Amino acid sequence: MQRKTLSTKTQFFLTLFLVLGIWFLLFLAKNNASEYVILILNLIAINVIFATTLTFINGITGIFSLGHAGFIAIGAYVSSLLTLPIEQKEMSFLIKPLIYPLNKVEMSFFPACIIAGLVSALFGYIVAAPSLRLIGDYLAIATLGLGETIRIIANNTWSITNGALGLKAIPPYTNLWWTWGWAFVTVLVIASLVKSSYGRALKAIREDSLAAKAMGINVFSHQVMSFVLGSFFAGIGGALWAHLITTIDPKSFMFVKTFEILIMTVLGGLGSISGAIIGAAIYTVGLEFLRVLEAPFSIGSITFPGIPGMRMVVLSLLLILLMLFWRRGIMGRRELSWNGLYNFLRRIRFSSRGDRA
Amino acid sequence: MNMQTFLQHFINALSLGGIYALIAIGYTMVYGILRLINFAHGDVFTYGIYFAFYAVVAFFFPWWMAFIFSIFVTALLGAAIERVAYRPLRNAPRISALITAIGVSFFLENFAIVAFGGRAKSFNPQTGIYPTTFLKMLRFGNIRVPLLTFLTLGVVALVLIVLLWIVYHTKVGMAMRAISKDITATRLMGVNADRIVSFTFMIGSGLAAIGGILWAMKYPQIYPFTGMIPGLKAFIAAVVGGIGSIQGAMIGGFTLGVAEIMIVAFFPSWAGYKDAFAYAILLVMLLFRPTGILGVDVPEKV
Numbered sequence: 001m002q003r004k005t006l007s008t009k010t011q012f013f014l015t016l017f018l019v020l021g022i023w024f025l026l027f028l029a030k031n032n033a034s035e036y037v038i039l040i041l042n043l044i045a046i047n048v049i050f051a052t053t054l055t056f057i058n059g060i061t062g063i064f065s066l067g068h069a070g071f072i073a074i075g076a077y078v079s080s081l082l083t084l085p086i087e088q089k090e091m092s093f094l095i096k097p098l099i100y101p102l103n104k105v106e107m108s109f110f111p112a113c114i115i116a117g118l119v120s121a122l123f124g125y126i127v128a129a130p131s132l133r134l135i136g137d138y139l140a141i142a143t144l145g146l147g148e149t150i151r152i153i154a155n156n157t158w159s160i161t162n163g164a165l166g167l168k169a170i171p172p173y174t175n176l177w178w179t180w181g182w183a184f185v186t187v188l189v190i191a192s193l194v195k196s197s198y199g200r201a202l203k204a205i206r207e208d209s210l211a212a213k214a215m216g217i218n219v220f221s222h223q224v225m226s227f228v229l230g231s232f233f234a235g236i237g238g239a240l241w242a243h244l245i246t247t248i249d250p251k252s253f254m255f256v257k258t259f260e261i262l263i264m265t266v267l268g269g270l271g272s273i274s275g276a277i278i279g280a281a282i283y284t285v286g287l288e289f290l291r292v293l294e295a296p297f298s299i300g301s302i303t304f305p306g307i308p309g310m311r312m313v314v315l316s317l318l319l320i321l322l323m324l325f326w327r328r329g330i331m332g333r334r335e336l337s338w339n340g341l342y343n344f345l346r347r348i349r350f351s352s353r354g355d356r357a
Numbered sequence: 358m359n360m361q362t363f364l365q366h367f368i369n370a371l372s373l374g375g376i377y378a379l380i381a382i383g384y385t386m387v388y389g390i391l392r393l394i395n396f397a398h399g400d401v402f403t404y405g406i407y408f409a410f411y412a413v414v415a416f417f418f419p420w421w422m423a424f425i426f427s428i429f430v431t432a433l434l435g436a437a438i439e440r441v442a443y444r445p446l447r448n449a450p451r452i453s454a455l456i457t458a459i460g461v462s463f464f465l466e467n468f469a470i471v472a473f474g475g476r477a478k479s480f481n482p483q484t485g486i487y488p489t490t491f492l493k494m495l496r497f498g499n500i501r502v503p504l505l506t507f508l509t510l511g512v513v514a515l516v517l518i519v520l521l522w523i524v525y526h527t528k529v530g531m532a533m534r535a536i537s538k539d540i541t542a543t544r545l546m547g548v549n550a551d552r553i554v555s556f557t558f559m560i561g562s563g564l565a566a567i568g569g570i571l572w573a574m575k576y577p578q579i580y581p582f583t584g585m586i587p588g589l590k591a592f593i594a595a596v597v598g599g600i601g602s603i604q605g606a607m608i609g610g611f612t613l614g615v616a617e618i619m620i621v622a623f624f625p626s627w628a629g630y631k632d633a634f635a636y637a638i639l640l641v642m643l644l645f646r647p648t649g650i651l652g653v654d655v656p657e658k659v
Binding site: 064066095130131134136137138141142144145146148149152153156256259261266300307308309310312314315316317319320323324327341 | 369392394442443446449451452453457458459460461463464467468470471475589592593596629630632633635636639640643644647652
């Protein structure tokens with residue numbers, strides 16, 4: 001049986017229907033679902049942003065970066081400082097007052113998000129230039145160090161970030177439209193890039209940077225662009241996250257944050273955008289189910305107390321087992337596509353006909 | 358700052374640097390033969406402290422027996438980690454091995470929270486974990502040096518001599534050096550490479566336990582994340598000294614320890630950024646001399 005491809009027009013309409021379908025489901029959820037479910041839905045979309053950007057940097061371009069939490073932190077801090085009401089800023093900054101331009105600013109959410117993304121991208125550019133001269137493990141350690149450095153700076157610059165006290169009472173602007181809208185834009189931009197000639201150049205760099213260089217690809221500038229784009233959306237994700245949980249402090253951006261996103265991408269398949277989306281969704285929902293482990297449970301008449309910290313034990317075991325036995329992840333490097341689905345359905349139909357004959 | 362304060366800080370820095378050096382050796386030996394950053398090494402260090410702690414508190418070992426017990430058990434833990442998590446990935450892409458190592462590190466940390474509890478435990482001589490004599494101050498003019506500092510430096514010197522003897526004058530050491538050049542060819546020469554790798558992990562983890570016990574005597578609060586920051590810094594020390602080289606790890610460890618204490622001593626207002634210095638040193642080193650102080654340049658294979 002030969003593979004058939006759908007026309008571009010059909011594919012476009014199918015995608016449009018899918019997006020409208022999700023939009024409708026979100027509309028239903030917004031009006032009917034409980035606050036808890038809405039929180040989870042928001043977290044899924046934010047994690048999709050994080051996982052997609054990390055996949056783009058790590059899986060597609062092959063830069064093994066461990067500094068993602070740093071860019072999320074920048075996005076979260078910049079946006080919160082812009083949207084916090086002026087009186088709230090005066091109340092929060094007890095140790096040292098906030099420096100001049102920031103203490104007079106109060107912005108609406110959308111421009112704050114964009115500025116957060118841009119500042120994060122700028123930091124991405126500053127970080128990328130020196131660390132991309134390194135390769136492999138060295139790059140991983142250097143980016144980990146830079147991510148941690150961002151956190152240490154946030155912990156000490158009292159007049160900008162309010163130090164270890166963090167920012168409180170951030171206006172809860174984040175809702176389903178913002179999170180899913182931004183997730184959609186992120187996936188759209190990154191997926192179209194991956195499909196373009198630019199994306200093919202990135203994949204060539206991942207496979208063999210020397211060979212890519214020999215083919216005339218400017219390896220360094222492509223890697224920097226990929227890193228900057230990744231940090232832009234990571235910053236926006238951070239902004240959404242900050243306005244969802246409304247309280248941030250430097251401890252929220254420890255290396256654990258990067259680790260969680262790494263699990264999502266590895267679970268979905270390092271190198272696949274659709275894998276990143278699936279991984280993020282499974283991880284977010286799975287984490288909620290794992291709460292059972294930490295809650296007290298009873299067998300017969302004996303009640304056992306919950307074991308705090310058990311969730312992370314299970315998660316880290318999951319990562320090790322994934323790497324040992326299922327390194328490909330759910331999607332490997334493949335992508336979900338309408339053509340793939342179409343051919344899959346056709347194959348099922350043909351094989352069932354074959355059975356009858 | 359006068360000479361006396363300077364010397365006081367310097368001695369303090371030496372004992373810190375010695376501990377970094379002991380941990381850095383574990384990183385450098387493993388990286389030298391497997392090209393793997395053993396992310397879990399810092400947590401192996403934590404477990405070394407906990408083993409010594411529980412040997413005294415729960416099993417009522419005398420302190421010296423507890424310390425020897427901890428070194429051996431930690432060595433076995435290191436070998437077990439290698440066997441379970443790293444050996445199956447020997448031929449996998451290096452990034453997979455690195456991700457696994459991160460996973461092992463998180464597993465050990467979180468398992469420690471569940472098994473030993475998240476609250477800090479006190480590792481001080483008042484609870485009888487080790488004799489108070491170790492903390493006795495010796496006076497040299499106006500400079501006070503705790504006995505522990507001499508102990509640390511003595512242990513570091515001894516370890517360096519023994520390790521250099523093992524690596525350069527024994528059959529096992531020869532096999533280690535051979536594996537670091539080419540593991541496949543070494544196997545073909547009839548060397549049981551897996552056993553040598555296990556042995557290397559045991560040495561590295563045993564040294565981490567020694568470093569951990571010395572660390573806990575210096576900073577007597579132990580909690581599941583104790584090893585995270587010293588582990589990262591020791592890794593940086595290994596890179597600064599030239600990863601793969603034992604003497605390099607020593608030099609790197611002392612460099613980092615002295616730099617950290619001295620910067621804070623000269624600029625007290627920067628104390629909050631203490632942990633960021635190590636990363637700054639790492640970045641500068643990687644940019645200007647990526648092979649480290651004593652490292653050898655390995656050309657990229659096409």
